[in-house]
Amino acid sequence: MRMRIAVAGASGYVGGELLRLALGHPEMEVGALTAGDSAGSLLGAHQPHLTTLADRPIEATSAAALAGHDVVFLALPHGRSAELASELPEDVLVVDCGADHRLRDPAAWDRWYGGFFTAPWPYGLPEIPGAREALVGSRRIAVPGCYPTTATLAAIPAVASGLVEPEVSVVAFSGTSGAGRAAKPHLLGSEVMGSATAYGVGGAHRHTPEIIQNLSGLGAGPVKVSFTPVLAPMPRGILAVVSAPLAAPGVDAAQAREAYAKTYSEEPFVHLLPEGVQPATKNVVGANTAQVQVEVDVDAGRLVATAVIDNLTKGTAGGAFQSVNIALGLDESLGLPTAGLAP
Numbered sequence: 369m370r371m372r373i374a375v376a377g378a379s380g381y382v383g384g385e386l387l388r389l390a391l392g393h394p395e396m397e398v399g400a401l402t403a404g405d406s407a408g409s410l411l412g413a414h415q416p417h418l419t420t421l422a423d424r425p426i427e428a429t430s431a432a433a434l435a436g437h438d439v440v441f442l443a444l445p446h447g448r449s450a451e452l453a454s455e456l457p458e459d460v461l462v463v464d465c466g467a468d469h470r471l472r473d474p475a476a477w478d479r480w481y482g483g484f485f486t487a488p489w490p491y492g493l494p495e496i497p498g499a500r501e502a503l504v505g506s507r508r509i510a511v512p513g514c515y516p517t518t519a520t521l522a523a524i525p526a527v528a529s530g531l532v533e534p535e536v537s538v539v540a541f542s543g544t545s546g547a548g549r550a551a552k553p554h555l556l557g558s559e560v561m562g563s564a565t566a567y568g569v570g571g572a573h574r575h576t577p578e579i580i581q582n583l584s585g586l587g588a589g590p591v592k593v594s595f596t597p598v599l600a601p602m603p604r605g606i607l608a609v610v611s612a613p614l615a616a617p618g619v620d621a622a623q624a625r626e627a628y629a630k631t632y633s634e635e636p637f638v639h640l641l642p643e644g645v646q647p648a649t650k651n652v653v654g655a656n657t658a659q660v661q662v663e664v665d666v667d668a669g670r671l672v673a674t675a676v677i678d679n680l681t682k683g684t685a686g687g688a689f690q691s692v693n694i695a696l697g698l699d700e701s702l703g704l705p706t707a708g709l710a711p
């Protein structure tokens with residue numbers, strides 16, 4: 369029998385991507401849809417690309433509306449998930465796409481988010497060593513932030529293998545859907561089109577502690593991270609450029625490549641591109657794949673890795689379904705697209 373899913377935040381960008389993927393998942397069927405102010409309207413008013421769900425009503429978000437489902441996805445603003453999740457039964461698989469259950473350090477939570485600290489849930493980035501095992505059988509999943517997913521996938525092999533010093537620089541370019549669909553002046557077409565802008569510069573972005581948490585858990589000790597996000601004029605996609613000083617002067621491109629090939633050889637969604645081919649965000653639009661590349665800048669003594677994902681697919685909804693598949697004992701790749709859209 370198929371699993372019935374509920375989506376809280378169904379009118380948003382992540383909600384829309386969760387539903388798009390649910391329609392292609394052979395074990396899932398769509399149940400309740402909820403939101404905030406959009407409650408009382410039909411889904412088609414918010415997600416016109418989901419033609420077959422257009423006449424589904426959106427209800428107000430409450431534990432009662434989400435009851436009676438096998439899997440509940442929370443695609444709500446930060447701070448809205450924790451209380452709601454605490455009212456949902458323990459045997460229901462609850463997947464939080466927001467940040468409420470990602471950070472393990474209460475002090476980091478307090479500094480970057482604030483408010484009531486809730487216990488962290490198994491982290492939905494199976495490619496981190498040990499994370500896949502923690503997801504098996506879990507009934508709670510914390511979906512990573514989209515920048516942390518991209519940066520972490522670019523950096524894992526370099527950091528875990530000790531090829532680099534634990535001082536990582538991340539510069540990542542995100543499409544505008546990363547900011548959600550609520551109207552914000554800096555997201556107006558006239559502001560975004562034909563321009564790219566850094567923001568959260570100087571270690572001020574809230575994804576910094578999440579990237580640090582991920583990279584510091586790889587067995588190579590604490591990792592310092594300098595993270596700079598850049599808003600790029602595209603609807604979807606993230607490109608992360610990660611670099612770090614080589615741990616020893618002799619580390620060469622072949623060694624770096626070997627570490628990346630070995631780390632990702634069995635991963636269904638992470639692809640090391642052939643030598644010299646650089647990842648491009650357009651290659652992964654709508655796909656749950658990450659493309660990665662690694663080079664060594666001998667003159668600067670740095671390893672440079674790049675990765676791309678679709679922020680809404682591998683970066684949120686696709687990663688969420690990948691983790692749900694693992695938690696439920698299904699094939700990890702079930703229902704997840706691996707091909708992007710071209711041209």
Ligand SMILES: NC(=O)C1=CN([C@@H]2O[C@H](COP(=O)(O)OP(=O)(O)OC[C@H]3O[C@@H](n4cnc5c(N)ncnc54)[C@H](OP(=O)(O)O)[C@@H]3O)[C@@H](O)[C@H]2O)C=CC1
Pocket residue numbers: 376377378379380381382383402403404405406407429442443444445446448465466467512513514545546547548549550679680683684
């Ligand atoms: N966009 C991305 O690439 C990523 C997003 N995330 C996270 O996923 C979550 C959803 O993001 P996204 O879809 O982009 O955001 P959107 O702004 O596009 O959507 C937010 C959704 O939450 C609903 N909502 C807002 N306030 C409330 C409330 N008080 N009670 C109930 N529902 C409410 C909105 O409904 P209404 O229409 O009624 O306002 C809407 O359905 C966020 O936590 C975000 O940080 C994580 C990774 C990547």
Ligand SMILES: CC(=O)N[C@@H](CCC(=O)OP(=O)(O)O)C(=O)O
Pocket residue numbers: 465466467512513514515542543544545546547548597599
């Ligand atoms: C382009 C853009 O604005 N991106 C968002 C990150 C979105 C994301 O990953 O989400 P979480 O909020 O769930 O952590 C930002 O910088 O705030």
